[in-house]
Amino acid sequence: MGDPTAAQELSDLSLNDAASASHVPNAEFSDRVPIRSIISRTDGGSGLAGQKARIGGWVKTGRKADKDAFAFLELNDGTCAGNLQVIVEASVYELGELVSTGTCVVVDGLLKIPPSGTRQRVELRAQKVIHVGPVDPSKYPLPKTKLSLEFLRDFVHLRSRTNTISAVARIRNALAFATHTFFNKHGFLYVHTPIITTSDCEGAGEMFQVTTLFSEADKLEKELIQNPPPTEEDVEAAKLLVKEKGDIVSQLKSAKASKQEIGAAVNELKKAKDNVSKNSHTSRHLAEFWMVEPEIAFADLKDNMNCAEAYVKFLCQWLLDNCLEDMKFMADKFDKSCIDRLKLVASTPFVRVSYTEAVEILVEAVNGGKKFENEVKWGIDLASEHERYLTEVKFQKPVIVYNYPKDIKAFYMRLNDDSKTVAAMDVLVPKVGELIGGSQREERLDVIQQRLNDIGLPPEPYEWYLDLRRYGTMKHAGFGLGFERMILFATGLENIRDVIPFPRYPGRADL
């Protein structure tokens, strides 16, 4: 906006003229008007010109203009991606206190059409400043310069004020509500499962142990508390490394080595542990993450695939219908193709191939010259590179792979008649690979007992689960959708730590 024009426009409307103006309705549980309800109207808010409104938000950018006669504030209140421009005259408030990025400002003002040539379709002319939450710009950790997502991870309590993280928060919120809406619509019941458990679910991770007052927990070192568990792969790597280095220490000790020698070996051991920590700083894993886990009674693998496909399509369409402004922001800043990807998934039938067919396709690709880091042969667990080849290169749409080798899947998945595969399925999508894993569950008591026995799991911890098969068993199926993966898929972001409000990973459990 050219300042002279603005100055001229400002004089067009006396503040006193506004005494009888009507007021834009407030949010129901607050005395301010959400900025979204102004600028996200189809007319961009221009239809509200002439009305009074109380606005609260945080200054994105602020500057004094026209020889400090007034200030332009770009105000954002988190309700939408866009800002509302607020103009404050020097006679209304001390402008210097308003313009720092991060300052909270609540103003009463009059909405008006800005001079032609500006991007905004409406702006607010302040009549009174109701509240200022100041910021010392020399100390505020989030200046208005462009900040990397990595930098922001050190300020998780403040980063939701940034354009990107607030857009992600709104997209995440929309996906959560879409999830509840979808499953409610289809007659599912939401079951609140416990956090505290003595079951080591699927044996996929070392079990967390919760201890308290009477426990020996006081003896635990503080650093351990702040180190949530690494992923399964990391645990394996850690075990190996620590074992190797540990062996050196033992050998030295048993060889009655000098304190110095043992000290050096212990240092090496510490470094090995550090390496493990660093290794688990991946962009795809968290110590704490969210899964959406529907289970369907009287359903088989086909029903399960139908449900998973319908759910993912519903989520994609929901974002297109309800979050387009935030999606456009993500497309603009991070991933040009993210909106097209949502449209593709919402409208295209998913390809369904058996694991055996999938392996044949991959072998064919290798024979045709495609290089994979991991060898392809029947029996392997598909690696991310394989999954992404199938969905991104071969089919260029979502793919459901089903009937996996039993040896790479959990004991509760239903054994197929070939006795080699189980009725498991993974949903693969472009950008993230595996989004969903699921299966028809084994409903036959004798088969599941045999499976437990074959893989050497003791039956006792599973007796409650076996009871469900023992008394009135029926066919049933279910799956899990990695909620953070869904958000990565939707937004095009690369790091899982940027799509959860308070990520927990080694060394990070503060707040």
Next chain:
Amino acid sequence: MGDPTAAQELSDLSLNDAASASHVPNAEFSDRVPIRSIISRTDGGSGLAGQKARIGGWVKTGRKADKDAFAFLELNDGTCAGNLQVIVEASVYELGELVSTGTCVVVDGLLKIPPSGTRQRVELRAQKVIHVGPVDPSKYPLPKTKLSLEFLRDFVHLRSRTNTISAVARIRNALAFATHTFFNKHGFLYVHTPIITTSDCEGAGEMFQVTTLFSEADKLEKELIQNPPPTEEDVEAAKLLVKEKGDIVSQLKSAKASKQEIGAAVNELKKAKDNVSKNSHTSRHLAEFWMVEPEIAFADLKDNMNCAEAYVKFLCQWLLDNCLEDMKFMADKFDKSCIDRLKLVASTPFVRVSYTEAVEILVEAVNGGKKFENEVKWGIDLASEHERYLTEVKFQKPVIVYNYPKDIKAFYMRLNDDSKTVAAMDVLVPKVGELIGGSQREERLDVIQQRLNDIGLPPEPYEWYLDLRRYGTMKHAGFGLGFERMILFATGLENIRDVIPFPRYPGRADL
């Protein structure tokens, strides 16, 4: 139903006549028709007579009739409180395998109007039995005799098959979806807060500690793992008891007592611990529970009260609109007044009294002869008996008490101008007392720092929270609704362990 009549009716319709009958639509992700979509129709399902349907469910009661010519099965599939009566002829299936309570049966059949004089408006005549999940009645833990809720707590994995627990599950599900719907409608964002934390929130309980692979956790005794933390009061009682008994052991040890003497004292110590465990077996507390915790930007205490009142009213109306059948079941079996209570709360403005007024009312009651166990005077934290007197006796409707003495409330609640009270509020409802606790939060950095200092809390763990006040602070408010308390309130049940699917309390973290 009179058997002879039924036998006569059976012959009215040949199975072969049904070959061309239309089929009631299946659930979308299953090949069976939910029983709800038949019997919860306004016509009770009678309009579907003559149509084919595949039904799956568990036998509530089964009996053979007419000299074993056929069997009557009351089938329930969890989608609603009601059962569908299924009639199977001996020529269709071996009847003895179908009639045990708990048996899962999937049948294809024809819907027909039962003989007059029966309660059902429609029943299913089996044409083919598709699946049977058998039950050995000599081993099944949930026979068809009436079972107490306490008994069922030993079978949390099976108890959802009972009428009461499945009704509670549907009510809980409805309240959860209502919650998401309400807050979405009012522009709130759902923020997934972390489970793992190093903050001891509000200092209200000893912090859980999460340990894993590299930790010393292996040293912890298994019994400790299975003992989640008791409540605050229990912790205090426990400390006292264990300390006392522990002192005896120490004294014996230092006095070089005999092994026997020490052994006897250790036994006493164990008994003390057991007592503590028993004490924490209360009907109102769990080691793990769910809270709904909205926070509102640019809101004060009045906005907060408005939001809390609107939310609770919305929940009550939702149950009346969407769960009436289950509510009628609860009214019939447990609490005659539960539906009236929902209607009262949904339609009546909540009374709002200050804490000071509330204490005056209670003192007046005492002067009038009312006996309370806990003394009433300004400064006390209101006990449950006081809260229930206010809401059940004095006002006979929901009451919001606000402006509590600062010394009994958390440091982050906003200090009022009198410097004696804070802008806190509790919502009290008949039957459970406190349902919601909340406050306007302290937005002034200097005041909150002073409060931390006054109560002796170190500022370091709260620096992230103080940052939110330090940079762009604004008025804001929020509250927490105890979700299990809301379900107790709605259903009229007495024990919190019966309204959460997998309750965790001392000694119970299995499954």
